[in-house]
Amino acid sequence: MFASMIRSRPALRANTVLLLAALFLLLAANSRFWHVVLPLAPAGFAGAGFVLAFAALLLVLVAILLLPLSFKPLFKPWLGFVLFVAAGAAYFMDHYGAVVDRFAVQSVAETNLQEGGEWLSWKMLWTLLGLFALPLAALCWVRIDWQPFRRELWSRVKLALGLALVLALAAGLGGRQVAPTLRNHRELGHLANPVAVLSATLSYAHELHHTVNVVAAPLGRDARRADGMAAGGKPVVFVLVLGESARAASFSLDGYARDTNPELSKLPIDYFGNVHSCGTDTAVSVPCMFSNLGRSDYKESKAAASENVLDILSHAGYRVTWYDNNTGSKGVAKRLDERDEYNGQDPRFCGKAGCFDELLVENLRAELGAKTDDRVVVLHTKGSHGPAYYQRYPDAFARFQPACTTNELQRCPREQIINAYDNTILYTDHIVARAIRALRDDDKVDSALLYISDHGESTGENGLYLHGAPYLIAPESQTHIPMLLWMSDGFRARRGSDAACIAARRGAELSQDNLFDSLLGLLGVRTTAYRPALDAFAGCAKATAAQPAH
Template sequence: MLKSKVKFSLYVLGISLLNLLLFHFPFFRFVLNHIDYSTFSGSLLVFSLFVMTVVANFFAFYLLLFRSGRAGRILLSIVFLINATALYFINTYGVIIDESMIGNILNTNYAESSSFFSFTLLGYLIVLGFIPGYFILTVQVVRESVKTCLITLTGSLLFILVFVFANSSNWLWIDKNSKTLGGLVMPWSYTVNTALFYMHQHQSNEKEIRLPAATLSDNDKAVVVLVIGESARRENFSLYGYGRNTNPLLSKIDNVHTFQANSCATYTTAGVKCILEHEDTDDLYEILPNYLYRNKVDVAWRTANWGEPPVHIGDHQTQEMLTKACKGENCGYDEVLVSGLKERILSSRNNKIMIVLHTSTSHGPTYNKKYPKRFEAFSPVCNSVELSKCSRQELINAYDNTIFYTDYILSQVIGELKELKGYRSSMIYVSDHGESLGEKNLYMHGLPVRLAPKQQYEIPFIVWSSGGPTIKNDQLVSQNYVFHSVLRFLGVKSPVYNEKMSIFK
């Protein structure tokens, strides 16, 4: 601990500079990679961003610490720990901490979050979190008067305004890149975007907007199994031309059709919502399972995942619930969702049935733990949660094994449906989003769609059917096609049905 006391404003300035030096390398790397800093305007922008970042944090930290005493110091120490964690994920996985990423984080359960632990993360927390936190907590300061506080804060704001207007020629560039810049500056990236996330979530969840009533066009027996994939990118499916045979079973099954599809978003909550709604919208309309259930269709939801919109049906089972009734060594994996599927369908007293299987098969970073050992068709595999430390081939091998396992699960679903007598049946498989595997030094998913590489939004859309309407020859579809295709296959007449967005004639 420093023995001499430090002037309060210098103490806060020191913390602001420390915050800049420790946590803003990705921020300025992005700036330097996207402007011509050899020009006067470009160099002024870099210098101004440097100054404004320090002064803006100085202003916020000064307000926080001026009258809060030790509680404020503790809170600021926690901020440095969160900064360290955020920086680890930015550096390791190439993420941007924007509003969509906040939604992704807040909808992550313990099992998923614990899979990210590594000694490198612990190192970030110690070096960038706990050590600076010790400095924040132990330095003695000389308090300043309220008058000095007001003068300091006013001067800070004026200082920021001067630099803002000095960069008027760069306003368009800043506005164009505002989401990326805002997702890399600490601690504003997660504080502001967390507030925005909850504000928008509150607005969207105020009331689910009901769709108009539907009727059944016939009483024929029909069942659709919708399989929602997780982090499955289209280019690693051999059904779409991938060089490796990752779909050995589906490729041998008749009536399997593939469509080119892009996801609405690159994170689970938005991707699943888009799959289940009749159109891509920020509003919370009644989703497909709720709509069908309300209109007398038997609906079951089986999930090994999370991040789903509110599901209001009578039969909702988690992986844990299904595992209790499952027997065999593979019950701890996603194929537990298929356990007893045929029996569930045959036990229904309803002629119209929809079953949703929400998988987690290809979610990283622990791809090697998402499938039973016997499905390790490609090796060696990446065994680290720090994906950049694995060789590219090890990472792709582990990921391809999850697609190989997905192929098996889908073939099992089709096999169960084939054994049903007297039903027209269909399986629709579509992923919530794609996945980056080191391309452009990016990993996993979660970037805004406008910034994301194609691997994060180009997804598989695979359909098998028997005894139902003919499948169209459309090539490019969206996730919203699921809603209208299920209505058409089950014979559900609805005012919101859009013939153009159905894969069935």
């Protein structure tokens, strides 16, 4: 029987196979694209023309994508690769509401094996089987009726001309409505599978090319500390807790109905309720918030080509240490002391799923007990990183039940997803509060702590999950983030900080654009790189406040 199947393999021209592959991708790997397009179609004949115009546009784009490597011997390997990429993209689009842009590709490229393993599921396997393995088997079974190279080349030229004609006819049917639809629904450009993947990958490669081996230009080398924060007396310890995927809407400090901040609410902190992120994923927000570029001017290559605020704090005499339980500092701390705790071995906090963020607090406690110099300590938490929310907190913090206990969020009712996510916020509350108490109880240092999340998170609103939406169309849940500040009495006295002035800023419109200058201001650093207008706490300190150097 097998021999009979081999003998009966159909022989098709390369152009035919190419068009069949493009048609398969158009219909089978673009359900999210059509889920957005079809409801936009007008009624009647105009609607049919509208849909046909979009179908022709996407079919032509996919076929053009396949054309360059459609010659022997690369043809089948190239089609197989595109099928695999499209199947993976379709899974994330369909099940998490994801879109594909440069930053999504960057996040995938910069993830580690443990985090990547959290995405694996039976649902993903079945998706890959249906959208990749089965069509790949059909592709391997079919024989290509290859013609001499010149004839093959001429056939591709004729195919390209035919595609152009199809596109022109479709434009006549519904093209007038396509352009404004694309302008008003920019997410469509990130949902056209696999064209969006290729475009995003090329964009990421271009940006990466401009960041490799870049030497950071000096910044703030004139930095020195104002009188109150100058070296001497008690050591100064400033802790920056960098959250992950924590959204303000799920903080009871921000008005959320559930008590997700039972420990922080009992501490003398200032919570800032109108703060927004620079990006919607870690790969953007982290380097952006530590740079002096701001969201509107941020480019990875520009950020990599300059030192950042942590470098300036080091120039001012602070020892800077970055403890990481996430996917690294994204280059922010590469010139400083960066320590990876992601694969820690402490049995109290670590297991097969990695380490809980409480390990970072133990690092901080060790710092307090062993060091006597002035220092800045960054704790980069795993926080609320999905989709495996249930792995982010110990059982003692599984307060909200029943919680989703799988990485296949689509298998859980939304209420269970929210319960699991809220448990991660409850644990984050504990981590930050425990760090504050460790600082508060050490009377040998003058200390302060600032917590800020890198970006927010979607938990099913409008069918969206996780994060990473293009900023222009990102929901508030992915950009509105929590931020809070605590100071010891000794730190507040050294800075001359006015508690009432800082409290009055709690509702101010802030963003991660303010972090660069706010850190310099809080730590009393004088430098020409400091911009008072962007310091969230400018004017809330006495004569020791940071001022531009002259």
